[in-house]
Amino acid sequence: MTGPLFTPGGTAVRRDVAYGRVWSAMPYTVLADDGTTLTLAARPGTASLAPASWTAAARAGDDAARLGCIDDLAARRWELDHWTWRDTVVLGRFTAGAPFSVHRFLTPDGRPLRWYVNFERPYRRTAIGIDTLDLILDLVITPDLSTYSWKDEDEYAQARRLGVIDEATHRQLDGARDLALAQLRDRTGPFAPDPETWTLPPEGPLPTLPATALSTPVEAV
Template identity: 80%
Template sequence: MTGAPFTPGSTAVRRDIAYGRVWTAMPYTVLADDGATLTLTARPGTECRAPSSWTTSRRAGDVAARKRGIDDLAARHWELDHWVWRDTVVLSRFATGEPYSVHRFLTPEGRPLRWYVNFERPYRRTAIGIDTLDLFLDLVITPDLSAHTWKDEDEYAQARRLGLIDEATHRAVDAARDLALVQLRDRTGPFAPDPDAWTLPPAGPLPVLPPTALSAPAETR
C-alpha cells in the first residue's frame, strides 16, 4: 500500500475488475482502516452498478439470467446497470492479502441476520477504494457461528468450465476454503470474539460513486 489509509467516514468504492473493465462498483462508508484491514459499511438506498444480467436476476428472480452473466463475463461482453442496495445493512472486512472478504448482514434496526464469506482475489488498493474480482463461491454462516452452508458452488463450477477460474486460482480457493473453516471452528481471524461485531453503524449521508468509478482501473493507492 502507498499513501495514507482511508479516513473513517469517507467513501471507498469496492469494484470487481475483469479484463481491464468494471464488472461491479459499489460505494461504501469507511468505518476503520489501519492500512492492513479495511472495514466498510453500506446501507439501504446506496446506488451502485452491476451487470444487467445480475440486476435482471435480482428483480425477476431469474436464476438463468444470473448464469448468463457468467457466460457474458467469459465472453468479455457485458453492460452495466443501476442497482440500489436494499433491505440490509452490511459490515464488510477486507484484509490485505486474504483471498476472501467477510461480511456481516443486519436488519436496518440492527438485528443480526448472517455472516457471509465472499471468495475473491486479494484486493488492490486504489485512489478511490479497492479493486478485486469475485470468484463466485460463498460461505453463509448463522449469526451465532454455529452452522454454515456453501453457496453458488454451481456457479463456481460453471466459471471453471469456462476458464474464468484457472487451476492455480482453483488451488488458491481450495486453500482459502480450508482456512475459512479453520478460522470459523477456532473462532480466530474475522470470527474472533468481538463485542462490537454486530454494532449498527451510526446513520449518515449515503456514499456516492465518484465519476471515476466506472473508468479503467485506477492507480494503486
C-alpha cells in the same frame, strides 16, 4: 501497504475488475482503516453498478438466470446497470493479502441475519477504494457461527467450465476455503469476538459513486 488510508465516515468504492474492465462498483462508508484491515458499511438505498445480466436476474428473482452472468464474463462482454442496495445493512471486513472478505448482514435496526464469506482476489488499493474480483463461491454462516452452507456452487462450476476460474485459481480457492473454515472453527481472524467491528454503526448520509468509478484500472485484477 500501498495506496491511501481512508478516513472513517468517508467513502471507499469496492470494484470488481476483470480483464481490465470494471465488472461492478459499489460505494461504502468507511468505518475504520489501519492500512491492513479496511472495515466498511453499506445501507439500504446505496446506488451501485452491476452487470446488467445480474440485475435483470435479481429483479426477476430468477437464480438460474444468473448463470448468464458467467457467460458474459467468459465472453468478456457485458454492460453495467444501476442497482440499489436494499433490505439489509452490511458490515464488511477486508484484510490485505486475504483471499476472502467477511461480511455481517443486519436488519436496519441491528438484528443479526447471517455472516457471509466472499471469496475473491486479494484487494488492491486505489485512489477511491479497493479493486478485487469476486470468485463467485460464497460461504453463508448462521448468526451464532454454529452452522454454514455453500452458495453459488452452480455458478462456480460454470465458471470453471468456461475458464473464468482456471486450475491455479481453483487450487488457491481450495486453500482459501480451508483457511476460512479453520478461522470459523477456532473463532479467529474475522470470527474472533470483536463487538466494535460488527456493531451497527450510527446512520449518516449514503455514500455515492465518484465520477472516476468507471475509469480504466491501472492493472487488471
